[in-house]
Amino acid sequence: MSTVLDQIEQQIAKLSTKAVKKNTGNIRTIADGVAKIDGLSDVMYNEMVAFPGGAIGIALNLEETEVGCVILGDVSKLKEGDEVTTTGKLLSVPVGKALLGRVVDALGNAVDGKGPIDAKETYPVERIAPGIMARKSVNQPLFTGIMAIDSMIPIGRGQRELIIGDRGTGKTTIAIDTIINQAKINKVGLASGDAKFRPVYSIYVAIGQKSSNIVRTVAALEAAGALEYTIIVAATAADNPANQYIAPYSGAAMGEWFMENGMDALIVYDDLSKHAVAYRQISLILKRPSGREAYPGDVFYLHSRLLERAARLDGKGSLTALPIIETLAGDVSAYIPTNVISITDGQIFLETDLFNQGIRPAVSVGLSVSRVGSSAQIKATKQVGGKLKGELAQFRELAAFAQFGSDLDAKTKAQLERGARIVELFKQPAFSPASIELQVSVLFAMQKGFFDPIDAKKVVVAAANMKNFFTTRKDALLTEIRNKAALDKDLEAKLQAACDEWKSGYTA
């Protein structure tokens, strides 16, 4: 007993005589989440500094007479003259599977009221992107569940595909659909017991969004059973710009943990326009020189260093990034959109006109591209949808001419009829992604002309009916397509027979 007490007393004695060295400074000014600090002579760039009351700051501006810090957390109790100390650490966030199903803030603290997160590891928020030798080419598909995208603008694991469009064109819906589809695939794959199956975990980073929108997103993911495979990093419009600035990097760190540990992850940055605006605000308050549209000179690096962290690593996992950019009046030539377009491996462009015409998802086939191309597609999709993009492009061109009302030859009419049906076929309601085997089946039916006798306006209903038919009555065939991932003669014959069966039972 006395030995134990002696040990504790010795420990207390040791502590009471131990002097702790701190490098300190004092707040000179504080405004809009940015503090100018006198002192801190030993501070390093990007180092965490501790403010009174537990608030954390990051040293961003190291000047001769002062240090500029962005503050993460509650700034309302900080005042001029308060003492600030260096920590000698870089900002880190908790990572790991413990975060799945949780909503966290930019620092990885739970904000969903489900209690603390039991994360065993932390990763630094700012990390150098993987180098050239560590990377592997992108050739494994990541299915979004959206027919127009999976068949014409395929996305691969480790790719960075930009979703760009005006407000209210369905950008977030595409991202959420993709997350839901990953969850669906994960459930099927994990249930199958296939040892080679690699689930995709998702991270959704909400930057500068309304809290009500985030609640809606969480509800949609929960309703679809996708929340258990998803981490939501929320930096709402009510959060200070520093939190909005750091949130995507925190999300990237969480995604990197999956990638480094041999797993695949998908990260959605919703959206980087607001992220750039938050960074602009910080930079202006820090009195950094401003350039075009008042953005600082390093706004390109802001996004390039973030998106470069998405990769497919040799012998490890992958991190696929879906950044979102909101344009004004469809202007893709603005500063931030052109920057992010040049960084990413392609873009999905959503048009307001298409959206208003009822073509949803409003993907503009002409302006959308995936630079990874068909290498991230399974063979079956290539077989049934390889020519779709060309056909649709021809349709748009011919449709423009057809508006003049001149007589058209039979071939042109047929192309127009077919194009109109493809457009209708690609219409898909929100939050209902289709599995790749179902997409292949429907596209096969389109390729073989099963929709040709149906009035173009009724194709959506017919396609829904066909999907229902395949899901409820041809499950074995769908499983075979999923497992083979290519259409051989036997499978084609089965598909043909199934389509014939559907046709015989379907009345428009």
Added chain:
Amino acid sequence: MAAVAKQAQQLARQLFKLSVVDSVVSTDRVAGVLAYVEKHAPANAVLVLKAYHRLVSVELAKSEARVEHAGAVAPAALTAIAAAMTKKYSRPIAATSHANPALLAGLRVRVGDDVYESSVSGQLAALSLSV
């Protein structure tokens, strides 16, 4: 405005360099600088002098070990602290004593921006942050 402040800062830095002898701020040199500025007032003299004041005060703080204590501190302890800090920073450092009952017990020594915390209140603060 930024250019004016930058010019003032540059001039203050030159004046500060003239005020330092062997890494120590010289009282005579500072008096000389102030007399010169009074005689040949530069543009934005207030800005220059404020910047000069800041540089000198930062430098002086580096030469002083400000010892805050809750109880009494023996002169020998102060001498020992001054000697240890002089050795650590490789420059002459004088220790000054300041009573601070808020520390509860122990010492806090400040040399420039560096703070050596060995007080009970400091440990309690660290403990409350870690809980």
